[in-house]
Amino acid sequence: QKLHAKAEDDSDSLLDPPKVEEKLGAVPNGLSTDSDVVKRESESISRKTLRNTAEKFEFQAEVSRLMDIIINSLYSNKDIFLRELISNASDALDKIRFLSLTDKEVLGEGDNAKLDIQIKLDKEKKILSIRDRGIGMTKEDLIKNLGTIAKSGTSAFVEKMQTSGDLNLIGQFGVGFYSVYLVADYVEVISKHNEDKQYVWESKADGAFAISEDTWNEPLGRGTEIRLHLREEAGEYLEESKLKDLVKKYSEFINFPIYLWASKEVDVEVPADEDESTDEDETSESSTSDDGESEKSEDEDAEDKPKTKTIKETTYEWELLNDVKAIWLRNPKEVTEEEYTKFYHSLAKDFGDEKPLAWSHFTAEGDVEFKAVLFVPPKAPHDLYESYYNANKANLRLYVRRVFISDEFDELLPKYLNFLMGLVDSDTLPLNVSREMLQQHSSLKTIKKKLIRKALDMIRKIADEDPDEANDKDKKDVENSSDDEKKGQYAKFWNEFGKSIKLGIIEDSVNRNRLAKLLRFETTKSDGKLTSLDQYISRMKSGQKDIFYITGPNKEQLEKSPFLERLKKKGYEVIYFTDPVDEYLMQYLMDYGDQKFQNVSKEGLKMGKDSKAKELKESFKDLTKWWKTALASENVDDVKISNRLADTPCVVVTSKFGWSANMERIMQAQTLSDANKQAYMRGKRVLEINPRHPIIKELLERVVKDPEDDGVKQTAHLMYQTALMESGFTLSDPKDFASRIYSSVKSSLSISPDAIIEEEEDVDEAEAETEAKEATPNSEAEPTRDDEDAEPSVVKDEL
Numbered sequence: 001q002k003l004h005a006k007a008e009d010d011s012d013s014l015l016d017p018p019k020v021e022e023k024l025g026a027v028p029n030g031l032s033t034d035s036d037v038v039k040r041e042s043e044s045i046s047r048k049t050l051r052n053t054a055e056k057f058e059f060q061a062e063v064s065r066l067m068d069i070i071i072n073s074l075y076s077n078k079d080i081f082l083r084e085l086i087s088n089a090s091d092a093l094d095k096i097r098f099l100s101l102t103d104k105e106v107l108g109e110g111d112n113a114k115l116d117i118q119i120k121l122d123k124e125k126k127i128l129s130i131r132d133r134g135i136g137m138t139k140e141d142l143i144k145n146l147g148t149i150a151k152s153g154t155s156a157f158v159e160k161m162q163t164s165g166d167l168n169l170i171g172q173f174g175v176g177f178y179s180v181y182l183v184a185d186y187v188e189v190i191s192k193h194n195e196d197k198q199y200v201w202e203s204k205a206d207g208a209f210a211i212s213e214d215t216w217n218e219p220l221g222r223g224t225e226i227r228l229h230l231r232e233e234a235g236e237y238l239e240e241s242k243l244k245d246l247v248k249k250y251s252e253f254i255n256f257p258i259y260l261w262a263s264k265e266v267d268v269e270v271p272a273d274e275d276e277s278t279d280e281d282e283t284s285e286s287s288t289s290d291d292g293e294s295e296k297s298e299d300e301d302a303e304d305k306p307k308t309k310t311i312k313e314t315t316y317e318w319e320l321l322n323d324v325k326a327i328w329l330r331n332p333k334e335v336t337e338e339e340y341t342k343f344y345h346s347l348a349k350d351f352g353d354e355k356p357l358a359w360s361h362f363t364a365e366g367d368v369e370f371k372a373v374l375f376v377p378p379k380a381p382h383d384l385y386e387s388y389y390n391a392n393k394a395n396l397r398l399y400v401r402r403v404f405i406s407d408e409f410d411e412l413l414p415k416y417l418n419f420l421m422g423l424v425d426s427d428t429l430p431l432n433v434s435r436e437m438l439q440q441h442s443s444l445k446t447i448k449k450k451l452i453r454k455a456l457d458m459i460r461k462i463a464d465e466d467p468d469e470a471n472d473k474d475k476k477d478v479e480n481s482s483d484d485e486k487k488g489q490y491a492k493f494w495n496e497f498g499k500s501i502k503l504g505i506i507e508d509s510v511n512r513n514r515l516a517k518l519l520r521f522e523t524t525k526s527d528g529k530l531t532s533l534d535q536y537i538s539r540m541k542s543g544q545k546d547i548f549y550i551t552g553p554n555k556e557q558l559e560k561s562p563f564l565e566r567l568k569k570k571g572y573e574v575i576y577f578t579d580p581v582d583e584y585l586m587q588y589l590m591d592y593g594d595q596k597f598q599n600v601s602k603e604g605l606k607m608g609k610d611s612k613a614k615e616l617k618e619s620f621k622d623l624t625k626w627w628k629t630a631l632a633s634e635n636v637d638d639v640k641i642s643n644r645l646a647d648t649p650c651v652v653v654t655s656k657f658g659w660s661a662n663m664e665r666i667m668q669a670q671t672l673s674d675a676n677k678q679a680y681m682r683g684k685r686v687l688e689i690n691p692r693h694p695i696i697k698e699l700l701e702r703v704v705k706d707p708e709d710d711g712v713k714q715t716a717h718l719m720y721q722t723a724l725m726e727s728g729f730t731l732s733d734p735k736d737f738a739s740r741i742y743s744s745v746k747s748s749l750s751i752s753p754d755a756i757i758e759e760e761e762d763v764d765e766a767e768a769e770t771e772a773k774e775a776t777p778n779s780e781a782e783p784t785r786d787d788e789d790a791e792p793s794v795v796k797d798e799l
């Protein structure tokens with residue numbers, strides 16, 4: 001707020017006389033009026049008020065908040081505004097170049113057709129301008145793009161900035177333009193679109209902006225010029241050297257020439273002043289010549305030749321600041337790691353310090369030729385899985401013969417690989433067709449196929465090079481040649497993008513096996529580390545046929561699951577799947593190589609041969625049969641002897657193709673889930689009992705003695721409900737469960753089942769109040785059990 005107020009104060013002192021504003025407003029066409037007026041107008045009439053005659057607009061609320069944050073930010077790296085403006089200029093140039101592919105006319109002629117970016121400084125007036133000959137903005141575009149339509153990124157960015165935000169990320173949220181207010185307190189955007197007149201947008205970031213038809217500035221022809229009226233403390237951006245450094249640092253990979261209107265000291269010969277000629281002779285000579293011959297001739301001709309002298313003069317010319325050779329056209333061997341990193345930063349608009357996790361730069365040859373660079377970012381973007389199926393978002397930029405076509409081409413990569421960044425430049429695709437036609441082009445399928453292969457290879461390589469990933473047997477080799485930088489990289493990848501790989505397994509049946517190789521998870525034996533299917537298989541017990549896994553809300557709960565008791569005891573390894581997407585994943589991943597997957601909370605678990613199985617089945621027949629009947633109302637399909645329990649008396653398992661308990665939980669949590677479908681998909685439930693458990697043995701005895709015993713029936717029901725809970729199901733009738741528990745507690749405390757609950761005395765409310773008042777003095781004197789300062793009494797301890 002303070003900064004903002006200060007900007008206002010400063011601007012007061014710069015006020016032009018109000019009458020100038022009035023006069024200007026009335027000028028019909030500034031270009032043909034008195035040059036003085038034009039000059040004053042172009043100096044930006046006033047830093048206090050926007051042009052009088054302009055149409056005023058309010059910023060959309062979120063945009064206003066964003067601008068407030070920017071203006072008041074103490075963020076020290078203000079440099080970022082320049083790269084955001086250059087990036088916008090480059091996007092605008094890409095757009096017009098794309099249009100010109102099908103309609104040459106759009107480019108115009110002469111200078112208009114030059115697709116470049118120009119930066120100019122005006123030290124005196126403290127104005128920095130960036131101009132492009134891009135597509136430009138119509139009046140409507142200016143209103144919408146620069147103020148009234150908040151993009152989805154706006155609020156996300158505001159939110160981020162309020163917590164742990166780094167302004168450097170602004171470009172990733174698609175609101176980069178507003179970073180101009182880090183350095184300027186007043187900004188003009190002059191823009192000319194082929195389909196509209198030239199307009200000026202202006203704002204002091206005080207909640208409003210104004211738009212006027214531009215009748216005084218030089219006509220742009222086409223494109224946009226952004227004029228930043230720099231704040232007092234942003235004077236450094238008026239230094240040429242600073243701007244050159246910034247362009248080098250941030251905009252190296254812009255594919256359009258960036259020029260700076262740069263000063264140059266040159267020697268010029270000017271006629272020497274008569275009076276000065278004698279004093280200056282020597283300097284003049286020494287600077288014009290350094291060989292004796294010319295000195296001589298000058299002496300000789302001194303009288304007839306007009307005297308001259310050399311002085312330093314400052315001239316201006318456009319200086320090219322960047323090298324526009326595209327990095328992807330270069331030989332990968334000649335591109336350094338640092339260059340790839342910088343290129344990634346500029347593509348991703350991510351200017352943090354982190355390197356991408358991996359990259360792949362290759363040329364595809366054959367029927368379809370293209371070059372591509374793919375990157376795995378170091379972090380997932382903030383909205384990667386938000387509206388995964390609806391978002392029309394692809395991070396690959398498509399070029400055809402060096403011309404940028406689109407970054408919204410979702411035909412290039414499947415959705416699950418949307419986290420990759422990069423570009424494809426194809427020589428095979430046609431240039432002069434519409435985007436829609438291009439989308440249908442048969443080569444795209446081939447490009448996509450190759451890109452997926454390369455992408456998956458690149459990801460696999462992160463694992464191959466990571467010493468943490470190595471199997472024990474080859475650990476030594478990797479450790480010797482290992483490079484600390486690669487250590488832990490795959491775990492990092494997995495934490496950021498593991499879900500994408502899982503979605504890939506679900507969606508991409510062709511590459512399912514390749515993707516399954518990239519899966520990582522924790523297991524009962526992985527000791528908190530991630531492990532892979534190949535590693536799991538290499539550790540399988542002899543005779544073990546299936547890959548065991550269990551699903552649930554978190555590892556801590558799963559570790560205690562009764563389903564694992566016997567498996568653990570016998571030394572089998574079980575995978576923990578704790579992400580909701582894992583339930584879906586396992587509906588698609590049926591096998592891996594020769595192994596099948598077995599959910600250990602479902603029917604059909606086989607762990608070697610149990611010689612006593614038949615015998616046990618026979619001896620518990622009375623109990624299992626009886627129990628099934630007793631649970632008739634509970635929709636229990638069967639009661640069986642379990643082979644997975646050690647310490648727990650019983651569990652409830654589901655049928656192979658129905659939902660597991662965990663899946664039921666996930667489906668119930670979904671707002672829009674369909675109750676009918678839930679009933680239909682619910683797995684059939686089987687109660688499995690532990691024949692070695694004393695409770696089960698006792699139950700058998702009691703049932704054999706008296707199958708009609710009510711107490712036994714009660715207990716059996718309660719056992720079932722407890723097993724349901726322990727197996728991860730949600731009880732459909734918790735009240736029923738609670739009353740059964742209380743009856744059981746009563747009987748263990750030897751309270752008669754018919755014992756009645758004491759009636760409360762019906763006291764009149766008014767009476768109760770007077771009683772309470774009378775009681776107050778006493779209660780102060782004698783601390784009650786609830787009193788915090790009271791000494792803990794025996795009663796309290798017992799409670």
Ligand SMILES: Nc1ncnc2c1ncn2[C@@H]1O[C@H](COP(=O)(O)OP(=O)(O)OP(=O)(O)O)[C@@H](O)[C@H]1O
Nearest residue numbers: 088089092134136145171172174175176177178224
């Ligand atoms: N130089 C320009 N020429 C034409 N249009 C522009 C120019 N600068 C900005 N715009 C328009 O204004 C919009 C808003 O710009 P802003 O920088 O805030 O977001 P963005 O360019 O979409 O995303 P990013 O910040 O990632 O560059 C742009 O999408 C574009 O339509």
